[in-house]
Amino acid sequence: MDGVAGKIRCPCLVLEADGDMFFRGQPQKIYDALQVPKQLVQFTAEDGAENHCQSGALAYKDEVVFNWLDETLELHDGAKG
Numbered sequence: 001m002d003g004v005a006g007k008i009r010c011p012c013l014v015l016e017a018d019g020d021m022f023f024r025g026q027p028q029k030i031y032d033a034l035q036v037p038k039q040l041v042q043f044t045a046e047d048g049a050e051n052h053c054q055s056g057a058l059a060y061k062d063e064v065v066f067n068w069l070d071e072t073l074e075l076h077d078g079a080k081g
Contacts, residue, residue: 005033012038013068015061019050039068 012034016027031040041064043049049057069075 001030001033005030006035008034008036011036011072013065013072014038014040015054015064016040016042017050017052017054018042018044020052022052037072041068 012031014027014031014034027040031038043054043057043061047057047060049055049060054061
């Protein structure tokens with residue numbers, strides 16, 4: 001993502017799984033490099049979503065993502081505003 005993060009112009013949600021064995025530390029690096037509205041959500045063993053792609057708690061991960069979309073897009077009953 002070197003040289004790319006600065007080109008991103010939309011709000012970003014970055015997810016990090018504490019037990020991710022493939023990309024450990026990468027979510028924090030991209031989060032730090034982003035220059036737009038952003039949120040970093042860390043998933044842990046306590047919530048059961050600590051694995052890569054939050055595979056242990058997909059419904060919980062989906063809830064986090066959809067709540068972020070709703071808040072970020074300011075959606076209410078499916079309509080902006």
